[in-house]
Amino acid sequence: MEKRKYKVGIVTLSDKGSRGEREDLSGPKIQELLPDDRYEVVSYRILPDDQPAIEKELCRLADEEHCALVLTTGGTGFSVRDVTPEATLAVADRVAPGIAEAIRAYSLTITPRAMLSRAASAIRKQTLIVNLPGSPKAVEESLTYILSSLGHGLDILLGEDGECARK
């Protein structure tokens, strides 16, 4: 039987991008990296680094769009405006820290500046929310690394796979 596709929401957090002052290359990069036989992008928005607005969008994607996966990019650094992890954790029911840990661990093999991303990963209802850093390069490195394990996690979250074959 053919597996159904995971619904995905993409949110780019960038003050410049939301004002139209810089083309968003990172949101489209996420879409390009997701295999379209398994993932269907149902929403893509660019928002400023504003915590209430980010929380509202994450809730909409989880509660109304019923996305299995929400991928954010940007707003994970140390700038005072960077609040993506705080918004993510504020709307979460459960933490899923291993994904953010894995991204940082792998990314540290590429650049020591990976330690400057405060990205979080968490679950709201049946939606997994994963923060990725802002640059298209960081998006590519991070998402490529986690992609092979994401499907199994999403199947368990959606109740479609209870078996954890060791891989």
Ligand SMILES: Nc1ncnc2c1ncn2[C@@H]1O[C@H](COP(=O)(O)OP(=O)(O)OP(=O)(O)O)[C@@H](O)[C@H]1O
């Ligand atoms: N969405 C994006 N699209 C294209 N390039 C990006 C994007 N986000 C970040 N970058 C690149 O990464 C660099 C560092 O990102 P950072 O999040 O610090 O951006 P910023 O321009 O300081 O802030 P903001 O994007 O919130 O206005 C940027 O200067 C840009 O080159």
Ligand SMILES: Nc1nc2c(c(=O)[nH]1)N[C@H]1C(S)=C(S)[C@@H](COP(=O)(O)O)O[C@H]1N2
């Ligand atoms: N894989 C990877 N992770 C990375 C980077 C990168 O180039 N590759 N850049 C780092 C840098 S320089 C910063 S400041 C933080 C935060 O980025 P953000 O504020 O755009 O989310 O992500 C880090 N994580």
